[in-house]
Amino acid sequence: MTTKDIASLTKKQREVLEWIAINEDGGHHPATLRALERKGFIESYEEQVYGRGNFDRLPVTIIRYSVPTPVHRAWAQWCAEQPGEEP
DSSP states (O other), rough: OOOHHTSSSOOOHHHHHHHHHHHOOOOOOHHHHHHHHHHOOEEEEEEEESGGGGGGOEEHHHHHEEEEEEHHHHHHHHHOTTTTTOO
């Protein structure tokens, strides 16, 4: 994965990639997530959680997303190369 690959993403895809890279992987449009996963920018995995209150014994499976390390490095490099951006 290279910075050119990151640059090829749409603005929305880069925003979602950024959110997932900082561990905010919820609430994104499914089509954007599918596109990023299909292109290899993110990976999905299942996590079982348990409800609260009256639902504390019922497991719920949640799909989570993460950014593979090589992609995370390319994304960080791409961010560093952007002019006029302050951290």
